[in-house]
Amino acid sequence: DAGVTQTPRHEVAEKGQTIILKCEPVSGHNDLFWYRQTKIQGLELLSYFRSKSLMEDGGAFKDRFKAEMLNSSFSTLKIQPTEPKDSAVYLCASSPGTGMEVFFGKGTRLTVV
Amino acid sequence: GDSVTQTEGLVTLTEGLPVMLNCTYQSTYSPFLFWYVQHLNEAPKLLLKSFTDNKRPEHQGFHATLHKSSSSFHLQKSSAQLSDSALYYCALSDGTGGYKVVFGSGTRLLVSP
Numbered sequence: 001d002a003g004v005t006q007t008p009r010h011e012v013a014e015k016g017q018t019i020i021l022k023c024e025p026v027s028g029h030n031d032l033f034w035y036r037q038t039k040i041q042g043l044e045l046l047s048y049f050r051s052k053s054l055m056e057d058g059g060a061f062k063d064r065f066k067a068e069m070l071n072s073s074f075s076t077l078k079i080q081p082t083e084p085k086d087s088a089v090y091l092c093a094s095s096p097g098t099g100m101e102v103f104f105g106k107g108t109r110l111t112v113v
Numbered sequence: 114g115d116s117v118t119q120t121e122g123l124v125t126l127t128e129g130l131p132v133m134l135n136c137t138y139q140s141t142y143s144p145f146l147f148w149y150v151q152h153l154n155e156a157p158k159l160l161l162k163s164f165t166d167n168k169r170p171e172h173q174g175f176h177a178t179l180h181k182s183s184s185s186f187h188l189q190k191s192s193a194q195l196s197d198s199a200l201y202y203c204a205l206s207d208g209t210g211g212y213k214v215v216f217g218s219g220t221r222l223l224v225s226p
Contacts, residue, residue, distance in 0.1 A: 004156075033214060042119075042218035043157075043202060056213055091156070095214070099145040099206050102214055104156035 002026070004105035006092050012111045018080040021108045024073055025094030033102065034058075034067050034077050037089040046077065046090075082112045115140045117203050117217035125223045132175075132190040134220045136203030139184065144205040146179055146186040149216075151200040160201070161188070193224045 005024040013019045025032050034046040047067035048056040058065065064083075069075045079086055089107045116139045124134060138146065151157040161170040163179040163186060170177060175190045186203060203217040 031214075035216070040218075043216035045213060045215065048213045093214075101147075101159045101162065102149075102204075104158065106156050 004092055004094055004103050006090075006105035006108050008108060009106065010109050010111075012113065013082045015084060015112055016081040017112075018078065019082055019110065021077040021079075021090055021092075021110075023075045023077070023092030023105060025075065025092070026103055027073065028096070029094035029103070030097050031095040031102075032069060032075055033093045033095075034075070035091045035093065036061075037091055037107070043091070049075065079110075082110075084112045086110060087112050115144065115205055115207050115213075115215045117205055117215055119201075119203055119217035119220050121220045122218070123221045123223065125225065126193055128195055128224055128226055129192050132188070132193045132197065132222065134188040134201055134203075134222065136177075136186045136188065136217060137184050138186065138203075138205050140205060140207050142207050143181070144207040146177070147204040147206070147214075148175070148177060148186075148188050149202040149204060151202065151219075153199075157200075157202060193222075195224050195226065198222055198224045 007022045032049040035043045046058040046061050049069045052069045066078045089109050091107045093102045093104045095102045118137045120135050146163040148160040149157040150160045161177050177188045179186050200219050200221050202219045206214045
């Protein structure tokens, strides 16, 4: 079975650029999450979809971060404009539903210079 | 809102000694609790999940007990192995309060010979 697929694995952007990260969840999963991972903050929730509907957009991340789920098998995370403080690993994850295991992709390492 | 607290950022110990990683949580409802483990250059993956019937989950020698009275789900192992060195995240999923999965800041475990 295919797991969660994220592309690209690495991204380097200049400050002010727009970048789009992509994610394909596990087929049949209802829940999709976007997290930002840093050494200091750990895993921070950016967005959460249930059956393609946006349930949470991450509060503090709303202004420059926008996640979309165009269909049940594809999601994007747009960061516009990027800032150096956005440098981190961005993880996409999916789950069959509440209380069930979350499966993570390998992540996209973003570096903003 | 829901939150998970892991008080130790780094735990270092010698192979063979017992492991205990702390996790406390806040939730309005009765959530599921999880431990995820992330080895170097890998995605986080599920280690343990709490049971609704209060059984103690165990996996790879690790176990955790959900104590609702103290809102805790500490991770324990009787004897650490070198291969246990990794980043450990405690997480909760609240099925009635919003469905999202919230992670703690993570605890890095380093086991030395």
